[in-house]
Amino acid sequence: MTKTAEIVVIGAGINGCSIAYHLAKRGVKNIVLLDRRHVAGGPTGRSSGIVRQHYTIETLAAMARDSRSVFERFEEEVGGSAGFVRCGVVFAASAVNEAALRKSVEMHQRIGIRTNVLSAEDLRRMEPFLLADDLACGAYEPDSGYADPALAANSYAEAAKREGVELLQKTRVVGLKIQRGQVHGVITDRGEIATHTVINVSGPWGAEIAAMAGAEIPITPSRHPVVLLQRPAQWRTPTPVWLDLVNGAYYKPDGRAGILIGSIKPAEGEVRADPETASETADYATIAAFSETIMKRFPVMNEGLAQGGWAGLYDVTPDWQPVIDQIPEAKGFYCAVGFSGHGFKLGPAVGVILAELVLDGRCTSYDIGIFRYSRFREGKLTRGEYEYSIIG
Numbered sequence: 001m002t003k004t005a006e007i008v009v010i011g012a013g014i015n016g017c018s019i020a021y022h023l024a025k026r027g028v029k030n031i032v033l034l035d036r037r038h039v040a041g042g043p044t045g046r047s048s049g050i051v052r053q054h055y056t057i058e059t060l061a062a063m064a065r066d067s068r069s070v071f072e073r074f075e076e077e078v079g080g081s082a083g084f085v086r087c088g089v090v091f092a093a094s095a096v097n098e099a100a101l102r103k104s105v106e107m108h109q110r111i112g113i114r115t116n117v118l119s120a121e122d123l124r125r126m127e128p129f130l131l132a133d134d135l136a137c138g139a140y141e142p143d144s145g146y147a148d149p150a151l152a153a154n155s156y157a158e159a160a161k162r163e164g165v166e167l168l169q170k171t172r173v174v175g176l177k178i179q180r181g182q183v184h185g186v187i188t189d190r191g192e193i194a195t196h197t198v199i200n201v202s203g204p205w206g207a208e209i210a211a212m213a214g215a216e217i218p219i220t221p222s223r224h225p226v227v228l229l230q231r232p233a234q235w236r237t238p239t240p241v242w243l244d245l246v247n248g249a250y251y252k253p254d255g256r257a258g259i260l261i262g263s264i265k266p267a268e269g270e271v272r273a274d275p276e277t278a279s280e281t282a283d284y285a286t287i288a289a290f291s292e293t294i295m296k297r298f299p300v301m302n303e304g305l306a307q308g309g310w311a312g313l314y315d316v317t318p319d320w321q322p323v324i325d326q327i328p329e330a331k332g333f334y335c336a337v338g339f340s341g342h343g344f345k346l347g348p349a350v351g352v353i354l355a356e357l358v359l360d361g362r363c364t365s366y367d368i369g370i371f372r373y374s375r376f377r378e379g380k381l382t383r384g385e386y387e388y389s390i391i392g
């Protein structure tokens with residue numbers, strides 16, 4: 001296979017598929033989107049798919065706001081479905097995080113996100129099975145919820161194909177051709193593709209691909225398990241997604257009877273995993289520990305039933321924020337990697353950003369300076385307000 005492409009996008013997760021779609025939609029012909037596995041075959045396919053807008057950093061909140069709106073109107077905007085369920089999201093906090101939470105909610109309201117602060121008593125009224133004794137308040141977003149990440153990525157890939165994008169699955173990038181500081185091609189295990197523009201959206205493999213262009217991006221691939229429990233018969237009533245800033249966990253309703261639990265504790269991101277060999281199942285100790293955690297917030301889960309779980313990889317950077325930038329080491333080489341466990345909900349906005357960066361030379365829709373490649377070298381990291389860095 002020897003081909004020529006205007007742009008090659010490496011990685012067909014939610015972000016790669018959205019980027020390919022947005023570039024094609026803006027008129028670029030001859031885009032190749034490739035993945036060593038298949039669409040959503042990496043972390044996107046393991047994702048919990050929570051679509052919240054609550055971030056303490058305004059750029060992220062604005063990206064999440066716009067992306068949520070796309071997920072909700074996916075069929076009209078993109079075509080196909082993202083499987084969006086508008087069940088609401090609550091960020092529940094103790095007094096420790098109350099001031100930061102109230103400040104964030106003010107910012108959210110200013111930028112047009114529908115959200116408000118509820119007291120612990122209000123939260124208990126909203127969800128009678130909630131144990132709220134250690135909570136001070138919660139930020140409620142009625143319009144948020146969760147989507148189906150594999151479905152959303154596949155719908156973007158299908159929409160991209162309708163716009164003329166060529167999707168190459170089971171095609172692994174093994175090298176980049178760089179001559180005199182300019183990208184000239186992509187070397188894959190199925191042959192070469194001549195191109196002057198490459199976008200690296202390869203998640204936990206992001207540092208490996210960046211290194212092929214002589215760039216250094218600090219990414220720690222780390223393993224994140226989630227556990228699925230069946231709710232007992234008395235708790236089959238609708239409930240929102242809960243982000244529990246006290247116990248460092250989230251609880252996401254899954255259909256009518258299920259509830260999915262994951263951790264938001266940053267310590268998990270510090271253990272480096274080998275992306276090639278990391279286990280994709282949740283072990284017994286994790287199922288037991290996560291079951292204990294949810295029982296602290298919803299004691300009724302004492303009667304719940306563990307149904308198993310799985311694990312996926314995060315691509316964690318030192319400040320838990322992505323690098324979205326053109327890389328000076330190689331002209332024509334762009335990166336959108338290091339989403340650090342919160343990149344599904346941002347997918348639609350990431351597509352817009354990369355299309356602007358590549359086609360207009362700069363992004364005008366969002367202030368993306370906080371995602372610049374040089375920030376690690378400068379020692380100027382992008383920190384959120386909460387102790388849980390994943391929130392951002």
Ligand SMILES: Cc1cc2nc3c(=O)[nH]c(=O)nc-3n(C[C@H](O)[C@H](O)[C@H](O)COP(=O)(O)OP(=O)(O)OC[C@H]3O[C@@H](n4cnc5c(N)ncnc54)[C@H](O)[C@@H]3O)c2cc1C
Nearest residue numbers: 011013014015036042044047048050173203312343344345
């Ligand atoms: C368990 C879990 C729960 C999560 N929950 C949430 C959540 O609730 N909400 C949220 O917003 N985010 C969540 N995330 C994070 C979110 O899923 C990711 O940030 C997002 O899916 C990343 O998408 P991506 O397109 O950037 O990359 P990825 O999905 O990582 O895709 C990268 C792709 O690149 C391909 N690739 C790698 N190397 C090569 C190569 N050499 N050649 C060709 N292809 C290559 C891989 O096969 C892969 O398909 C979660 C993640 C996990 C693991």
